[in-house]
Amino acid sequence: AQSVTQLDSQVPVFEEAPVELRCNYSSSVSVYLFWYVQYPNQGLQLLLKYLSGSTLVKGINGFEAEFNKSQTSFHLRKPSVHISDTAEYFCAVTPTGFQKLVFGTGTRLLVSP
């Protein structure tokens, strides 16, 4: 079975500062990895995904993530955050060729002026 660990439940940061949200996964088979964002009172939206190829994946809103197979990590980064990035971020994993996405517990990013 696959699992995802998001080590930080909440990350406070000042506007224009860089941020990294951590995600580690566990799986005995090849996986696809995703980051989703949830703005208040909304459903989730896809930020970016890693399927294969380049380990650095760029997504929407200036976010990027790096797949590290040896560390089994898929950390999300942004060099300069905005107030509007305040949201909850979920890392997710699924075995290749399957349809069952397993989510982490989420990290709440709080951006203050």
Place this chain on the structure above:
Amino acid sequence: NAGVTQTPKFQVLKTGQSMTLQCAQDMNHNSMYWYRQDPGMGLRLIYYSASEGTTDKGEVPNGYNVSRLNKREFSLRLESAAPSQTSVYFCASSEWRGEEKLFFGSGTQLSVL
């Protein structure tokens, strides 16, 4: 572009009552999912339907039933609601394989008293 539509948006039930959460998508997607979101636990998969005519259990299926009525619609039924089922429920859909992104509805906030 409606995407994934869930009804109702809010519901309050008494213990033992039954209800059905409705979900419809207009993107001609093959796969549909029901998740529940609880604080500190992320999203957990209740049931999913890989294609029309099939349904499978997810991580937390107990106390729920589903029906894939047709390609567009996937309903979730609580036969005898319990306080432990107080949660926010999200329906989602995707094309077919795991590498495709999930499209989420805006959620149903359910309280069981």
